[in-house]
Amino acid sequence: MGQELTSLRVVLDTNVLVSALLFSGRAGMLRDMWNNCRIITLVSKETFAEFRRVLSYPKFKLSQREIRAILNEEILPYVEVVEITEQLTGISRDPHDDMFLAVAASGGARYLVTGDQDLLVLMNYGNTQIITVSEFLSLAGDN
Numbered sequence: 001m002g003q004e005l006t007s008l009r010v011v012l013d014t015n016v017l018v019s020a021l022l023f024s025g026r027a028g029m030l031r032d033m034w035n036n037c038r039i040i041t042l043v044s045k046e047t048f049a050e051f052r053r054v055l056s057y058p059k060f061k062l063s064q065r066e067i068r069a070i071l072n073e074e075i076l077p078y079v080e081v082v083e084i085t086e087q088l089t090g091i092s093r094d095p096h097d098d099m100f101l102a103v104a105a106s107g108g109a110r111y112l113v114t115g116d117q118d119l120l121v122l123m124n125y126g127n128t129q130i131i132t133v134s135e136f137l138s139l140a141g142d143n
Contacts, residue, residue: 008039009080011104013097013114014050016133017041021074022060027133030113033140034078041079042107046099048081082107091125094118104128111136 012020012030019027033039043051055067062070085106088098097119104112105126112130114120119130131139 007037008111009042009107009109010039010136011042011047011100011107011109011112011128013100013112013116013119014047014054015115016113017051017075018054018060019133021070026137029137030133031074038140042082042103042109043079044082044084044099044103044106046084047103048075048079050099051075080107092118092122101125101128111139 016027016030019025020030030039034041052067052071055062055070082103083106084099084102086102088102088105089095091098091101094116097116100112100114100119101122103109105128109128112119112125112128113133113136114130115132120132122130124130
C-alpha cells in the first residue's frame with residue numbers, strides 16, 4: 001500500500017505539468033491527485049510564467065481561449081503560488097532548473113516531480129526528494 005499523500009506539497013516541473021494536463025498516461029494521474037486534493041502543486045511567478053509560455057507553443061495547437069480555460073479551470077484553483085524567499089543559482093547542471101528547486105525550498109515541498117536528468121541526478125535538495133512521475137505514483141499507490 002502506498003504512502004498517504006493527503007495535501008502533500010509537490011513541485012511539478014513544466015514538462016510534467018504540461019503532460020498531466022494535455023496528454024493521457026501516467027502523468028495524467030497527477031491531475032486526478034490535485035483535483036482530489038491529495039497533492040498541492042506549488043508554483044512561483046516564474047514557473048507559472050514558463051508554463052503559460054509553453055502552452056502557447058505551436059505544437060500544442062491551443063487557442064488563447066483554450067489556454068485561458070486551462071489556466072483558470074485546471075491550474076489556478078489547484079495550485080499554491082509560493083513567494084521565493086531565496087534565489088538559488090548554480091545548484092542544477094542547467095541553471096534554468098534552479099527555479100524549480102527554489103519553489104521546492106521556499107514552499108516546503110516534499111517532492112519535486114520531473115523527467116529532467118539535470119534535476120534527477122541531484123536526487124534531493126534540502127528536504128525535497130527529486131523523483132520521476134512513475135516513482136511518485138508508486139509512492140502514492142497509484143501505479
